[in-house]
Amino acid sequence: MDSSANGPEQVSRRDALQRLAIFLGGTLAASTVAGAMAEDAFAWTLAEGPRDRGAGQWMPRTLTPEQLALVTALVEHVIPRTDTPGARDAGVHRFVDALLTDHYRAPERTRFLAGLRGVDVRALRKHKKNFLATTRAQQVAILTTMDTEAYPAQGMVAKQEKKEQPPPRDAVVGPGSGGSGSLAQPTAADVDGATEDVRTEIASGWFWRRLKEITLVGYYTSQPGATQELRVNPMGIWKGDMPYRPGNRAWA
């Protein structure tokens, strides 16, 4: 289940798909696995996407069902389920929808959704399929490309982020000086979804860095991430300098 699908560890296709089912939260129907095997494709249908849909009261407030399915797949690619819960188990897709709805203002939200569309555009250009319709290996290849492009060289990222986000400045503060919280939808996509903002987003690397960042935040500040994957730093005592042994989990 590594992000590099063609790692040294060779596994059979069936094994891979079974492990893939685990990777996706263990809820893939057998028919889906069979279909995927038959079509040599990773067919994670929308209806079987994020397992919250229909199961509980929670519904996305900004993401469409298609976008939610894509976000859920992406965050699980970043932090997959292993011997501990993954991003999907931890509800990181919900966290992303909450950020888009209650945290980002319109320009940032629009930019994020354009970047999300860009993931499908990449898949369409390369495989003539939406991202979710491609195989796992194809998905990993696309994300690996995005990751490489987004992190061109160590130390570059901070500089880029800084340039992209000049600090705001209000001459007079008081009523009315706050920003807009109104919802904005991305501009309509053309045939392959590549409107100018999407093309810009594909080129910038911002979306992937942001997606990774909020996946890590959402995961490691969740209860499963903080208490099962890592450890909550207990209160009660301060030990400034204590031994650390490799393998001990970090404080969340």
Added chain:
Amino acid sequence: MFIHAKADDYDAIVIGSGISGGWAAKELTEKGLRVLIVERGRDVVHGKDYITEHKSNWEFPLHNRRINPDVQGAEEYPVQARTGQFREANKHFFAKDTKYPYVEEKPFTWIQGDQVGGKSLIWGRQVYRWSDLDFEANLRDGVAVDWPIRYADIAPWYSYVEKHIGVSGEKLGLPQLPDGEFLPPMEMNAAEKFVKRGVEKKFTGRHMTIGRVAILTQDHNGRAACHYCGPCERGCSTGSYFSSQSSTLPAARKTGRLTILPDSIVHSVLYDDARNRVTGVRVIDANTKEEREYRARVVFVNASTLGTAQILLNSKSARFPNGLANSSGTLGHHLMDHHFQAGARGDVPGLKDHYYQGNRPNGIYVPRFRNLGDEKSKQSDYIRGFGYQGGGSRAGWGRGGTEPGFGVQLKRRLREPGDWSFAINGFAECLPRAENMVTVSDRTDDYGIPILRIDCSWGPNELAMRKDMAASAAEMLEAAGVKNVATFDNHKPGGLGAEPGLGIHEMGTARMGRDPKTSVLNGYNQAHDVPNLFVTDGSAMTSSSCVNPSITYMALTARACDYAVREMKAGTI
């Protein structure tokens, strides 16, 4: 409609319940006075109203996300959100900028509390004594006016305050940073010990110590030792750090002579021209906007530096058309703040077999080593100096967002702590300059109170010093063996990043001095012009030192209260 309370219902009115107001209430009530605290913000009950204390991140809708000015949730807090410390878990202890607007002539970030306890609930808790290097600075440099006091005047009051609030720290025996009455110091972590060893070996006269902090390392005066949960600013029900709620207000309440009036915004101080005395305060009810008046024999103004300036400037009378006790014309001038956000960071090699446990709400401190009065430390391009605050830590999961990679390998990597890093950030003295000033504007807030116009910027001395703050930080880290050292200076002329106010150490505007013609207050924080008016918060400061100022406000307040009560008993006020 005016509701007149009975004349002299109280012996003293204290405006504000924050760090200095709480101390005024404690001292005055313990000396037998009936005290009314008038607080503009809501009541905050110790313990009960610390609504986010010990909550886990996942209990917040956005996992306790930081709220910067450019995201939702900052609409009513566009200035408060600039601190980088404004988040879901603590936003209820910051004032709404929409409620208390001001005109920002140049970038100035005014961080405000709006509750009983004021900013004492959310302060940084670092406490350092000032020294004669500070109290003699203006005289020595020929800058502004001389302080009317010296270290010997305030030293016993520092001790008095420290014994009550509890301060943990390490004695160093340095003249520029006098030792105090310390509880045991907190331990440094491995990276901090590493850098400390390196710096002290390579530079004679430079020291690194653990922060001196108003946090208990052992039980003290009925308050429990710190349990190292981390985010003090959510409130501490065990009272393990100093706040008005944990320390001064309980002592004042114990006397039975304290009344606290929350939700009551002081519009102005009432003044009787015929007797040349202040007689009380005019208050606007924060909820009903009804006007009320309260009267007392003496008034202490502790509304925070800029809050105090605003009240005094808005207290106009025939004798004082430009603000109460302002015959000198200096009221509102010489605004200061510590400038910071210039320093260096780098990676600490090795130490992979070291870690820590608990959340220490404290860092390290490097005392001032520039312009100490000798030739060796004298700088050619600036006067005064700076100290460093900072610390070391092992990288956590957040590093994953800055590195390539995803999937199982990333998850596996982030399961263990990363490399050590270390950073220091200068906290630096700012010169008192007349052109850094506040006035009242034509605009009023929702309560009809004229709002402040703040016009303040760093001068050539500050800007020259910042270069050294960054360069010296890098020099020290490199000498200590820190790798990949990078300097930073976040100041952007005319912009945000390290603008005045961001240090939240705003001082001046009603300075102490020896001459009534050039200062507002005398050596006992008593208005030169009006004998029963005292100002003992940051607005009284004549210069800014480079060390955190709050404990000096506390000591000056206790000292002023002692003087005021003696004068009241003597019948002079």
